[in-house]
Amino acid sequence: MKKSLRLQERDYDILRALLVYTALTLELIEKFYFLEPGRTRSRCWERLDKLGHHRLITRKEVEKGVTVFLLTANGRDLITHQGTVDPGALWLDPEQVETTITHWQHHLTNCELHLMIGKAVDGLNALYILDHADLPPDIREVAKGYIQNGWSRDRVFTRVNQLLYLQQSQPVESPVEWLGEAIETNIAKPKGFSPKTFASPLDTVTLTAEGYKILAWKNDLALSRLPPDQRLWVDYSPLNGKGTRSGQVEADHELTLAFFSPGSSKPSRSYTLMMEYDSGSRPITLSTVAPRDADDNSFSTQIRKKVAMLEANTYQRVRGRRLDRICVVVGGKEQAVENRVQVLEKCGGKNAFMVASLEALRGLRNPSHVLTAPVWRRCGETTEKYYPLMGASSLDRYLQERRRQTKSEKAVAELREEIYEVARRELYISLLSELDQAQVEQLMKEDQKGGEAALTYLTRAYAQRYGHTYFQSLAIFAELEAERRMGEKGDFGTNEQ
Secondary structure, eight states, X not given: OOOOOOOOHHHHHHHHHHHHHSEEOHHHHHHHHTOOTTOOOOSHHHHHHXXXXXXXXXXXXXXXXXXXXXXXXXXXXXXXXHTSOOOTTTOOOGGGHHHHOXXXXXHHHHHHHHHHHHHHHHHHHHHHHHHHSOOOHHHHHHHHHHHHTTOOHHHHHHHXXXXXXXXXXXXXXXXXXXXXXXXXXXXXXXXTOOTTTOOOTTTTSOGGGOSEEEEEEEEHHHXXXXXXXXXXXXXXXXXXOOSOEEEEOOOSEEEEEEEOXXXXXXXXXXXXXXXXXXXXXXXXXXXXXXXXGGGOOOHHHHHHHHHHHHHTTHXXXXXXXXXXXXXXXXXXXXXXXXXXHHHHHHTTOOTTEEEEEHHHHHTOSSTTHHHHSSOEEETTOOSOSEEOSSSOOHHHHHHHHHHHHHOOHHHHHHHHHHHHHHHHHHHHHHHHHTOOHHHHHHHHHHHHHXXXXXXXXXXXXXXXXXXXXXXXXXXXXXXXXXXXXXXXXXXXXXXXO
8 A cells, every 4th residue: 555645845846847848867856956065865766766656757768878757647637736837738648758759868958958047047036035035134145155056945045934933032142153054954943933834034025026037938849849830930041052941940948038126027138048959969060061951950050040040030020029149058168169159150140149068057056157157158259258148247247337437448457457366366266275185286296397287287177177167267256256346336236237
């Protein structure tokens, strides 16, 4: 006889995720729904086993070495009856999945990108709520620090509420230390505490008032099911080809990221994105163009279609909204990024095209940096090498303010160099703090060869650990320094302004 299963909120999150993404691996579910920073083990497998035992999910080996979890009809019905999700055409029978999804690594990587952006938006909303909630300043800053270091919003908010509950009856001697320890360890909840009855200042910032939302997200499966009148057909000329042909613009994701000001029901700023993952398995360019579009799946041909789409305003005409960014995520390291940028520019791609490596995005400590940190290479770049995916960087806004005040490009250049000097110093300190004893000894050997050799070793060690390059890391530290200075002046605004 099966024991009854008491579903937790995280269980519902997993079921909803399997509805949206169709199929996920154990590693992806564990990474985005269970693991906190610094942890290597979780109860993920135990929980999935229970959900499977109660026939809410099922497990299937779809190809050699690739096992995924899928939502059963029972699981679909359960979350449908909750009233929070309309399955529509999303649900896919587990028995049909292998005939629907054929490129599994591509599918799973796109699921990972989707989850990254979802976590980034959740982190931005957590910061938004903390900024607008009636909290003691020291508690707010500690909580924000943990959110920015990748700790889950649910865990941080729960511990903040527990601390506030304790403070009502008997002030905690060291609230900042208590909160940090409570977030990092599995402490028992205070006696008498219930999130259902405790009136938290975090709850006064309701879901409808949250600052960031994802609107109209369609993945590749949903895009493939669009009716003919919603397809993006264009006339384009292939790179290295002659004449014009007709073809369909393809993408892995289309979504709109919207920012809402307090008290407003309409977004004050939104960014509509088209996103594509390029694993490097297809040719970048073709010297001899295929006679038909169906024979040519090269990277350059896909980009030529997207350039033609922008030039003809096809996206806005068909979708009814302007396309702001076309994002390309590349499998491989920085050289792979540079190769794609060169091809993009050769194909006519300009500022709307942004490129980043999957490895760099995976290496970001702060989840929201996927959207807000200057880690994306932009085609037709001007002064900065790296840019945030949405909005202007804090550094750019800070320099613009100096330009407005002084009307002097020399003053702007001096301020920029000053910020980068601080950023370099902070980056070196961070680099050194990440080294183990063996690496420190190796660094000392490199230092004997000269400063350049030591710097090369440091930056290589950092890139190997976190994925992003020295220049991306430096851009992030410069961004943080600009934010700090703007905060000191009291004129720091949102990334969208």
